[in-house]
Amino acid sequence: MPASNLALRTVDVTRYVTPLREGGSLPALVEANDDFLYVLKFRGAGQGPKALIAELIVGELARALGLRVPELVFVQLDEAFGRTEPDEEIQDLLRASTGLNLALHYLSGASTYDALVNTVEPRLASQVVWLDALTLNVDRTARNTNMLMWHKELWLIDHGAALYAHHAGPGWSAPKRRPFPQIKDHVLLPRATELTVVDAESRTLITPELLRNIVALVPDAWLTEPDVPADAQRAAYVQFLEDRLAASETFVQEANDARQGTI
Structure with a gap:
């Protein structure tokens, strides 16, 4: 992909599907307003925004080298998602991540x-x-x-x-x-x-x-x-x-x- 064409789409979360309890960052499977499923990485997780920065930069470097990486998108997370979640740990994570986060397109069946x-x-x-x-x-x-x-x-x-x-x-x-x-x-x-x-x-x-x-x-x-x-x-x-x-x-x-x- 030519450097001049680099861009990420932005989507809004419409449904929190399930947490993916792998590692300490508690990513989640979510549905967005484009009807696709994404693995959402939260800016409020343990390593903070720096983990998202690394995810973005290295993911796009991999893509530039011709390696396969799921599409990366920016994800807007509304503060309302933190109000109805019954799990307190996830609720705190959602609140801390209001605003712009990062997600990878979910590869179903991988x-x-x-x-x-x-x-x-x-x-x-x-x-x-x-x-x-x-x-x-x-x-x-x-x-x-x-x-x-x-x-x-x-x-x-x-x-x-x-x-x-x-x-x-x-x-x-x-x-x-x-x-x-x-x-x-x-x-x-x-x-x-x-x-x-x-x-x-x-x-x-x-x-x-x-x-x-x-x-x-x-x-x-x-x-x-x-x-x-x-x-x-x-x-x-x-x-x-x-x-x-x-x-x-x-x-x-x-x-x-x-x-x-x-x-």
Whole structure:
């Protein structure tokens, strides 16, 4: 998708269907005013808006690389949804999330990726590992793959734990060497034999313009660093990702070493 065409639709929640009690963030299955079902990620959940920022940025980077990600949409949540929910924990979450949230199109009938059952070709495995190394995604392990099989194709979901450096406070995006030893636990690493080729291809796709356009999608309401203008916060994400790209040979070597069992 050309950078100039980047945009997310906005929908309104019309029905809260059921909580999805997986992990600590309590996402929910909801119906929207376009009659589609979505997995809603709440801005009022434990990691706050930063998890939504990571979900948006990494999801759209994956899409730009040609990987399959369910459509991401902005979701308006009315304060009325917090009044009738009988579960107090969910009621508090709904109240804290009034306003703009993020959701993924629900893939009905999809199954969780299982390395013992599903086969992923080396090129695709390398693309996913490369993306996760770029974005410091710690959450693609055998215990929690965050991948689905839908119509015999691999789909990526749940990127809220990526870009974890942005939780470090002021100056988090300053250029520095950032080892990513967690890559050794990546569920697709054993199949990622084409990382060097994928690195060269992916660096041509993720241009500075693309990065700026993806980060520009982040709403002001999610950029909550005190006394830091929204544009400056967006610039920090662009800087961080540009620095990671510039050091891609390092994290590719780190991943290859981990795959070969040398570290």
